[in-house]
Amino acid sequence: MASLSLLPTFVSLSPSPSLSPSSSSSSSSSSSSVTCLSPSRIHTVTVHSPRWSRSAKRSLVPRSTLDEVSVIDPPPPPPPSEPKSELIESLKLKLLSAVSGLNRGLAATEDDLRKADAAAKELEDAGGLVDLSTELDKLQGRWKLIYSSAFSSRTLGGSRPGLPTGRLLPVTLGQVFQRIDILSKDFDNIAELELGAPWPLPPVQVTATLAHKFEVIGSAKIKITFEKTTVKTTGNLSQLPPLELPRIPDALRPPSNQGSGEFEVTYLDTDIRVTRGDRDELRVFVIS
Secondary structure, eight states: OBOGGGSOSEEEEEEOOOOOTTSOSSOBOOEEEEEEEOSSOEEEEEEEOOEEEEOTTSOEEEEEOOOOBOOOOOOOOOOOOOOHHHHHHHHHHHHHHHHTTSGGGTTOOHHHHHHHHHHHHHHHHHHOOOOHHHHGGGGOEEEEEEEEGGGGGTBSSTTSSSOBOSSSSOEEEEEEEEEEETTTTEEEEEEEEEEOOSTTSOOEEEEEEEEEEEEEETTTEEEEEEEEEEEEEOGGGTTSOOEEEOOOOGGGSOTTOOSEEEEEEEEEOSSEEEEEEGGGOEEEEEEO
């Protein structure tokens, strides 16, 4: 509350019509609007004039007077919240940082596995549920695997469809990719390998392609069915033709590897993809 003597220098006074003798017998009042101008604020002040009441003897008797100036500044706006896009980008960087230096998971310790899983869950929660009925086109392309929680056990996918390493021959695992074609429903796992050879022969570099077909189950789950494995030599032996390995009959396959598998896409955008397979295997891909 401030008095009129504290008003700024520039004042605009707009009087309202005053009570005339011909007014009705009901109570009425008059007021004036005062606009105060200052370099930073414009306040409108209402000054109420005396309220009069006409008595039964038609005499005007003042009932009350009120001259007040109310100056109320609006409350400050709330601080802006962090945009969701910026939050997503920061969580993506956090996940990539958590899995960097782990050699795609081959060098991961138990603590590394927990940190990577926690960072992935933060991104999954912020991104929300994936709906492949509207986001299937984002799967299209060649994806590079940068982390797999199953690699800490020295397998490519564990008991899931993938390429076992180090079982029959000394194998050094190179880059791993997934090539997805949403039109033909092709889903290929591609692994670069270095196969050990008896001395003095040099190691043999090959690219193994495990061809699958895929179908979408539900909103975010994908089922893949194995078709064939093709091995192509690279490096000094790149002139050799590709070799297609015979498919093991289903009756001879172990129960843990029937040539098909399922996994759920838990985060997906145009440059990063997070999936979780059976046994909660976590995989992180970036577009290649």
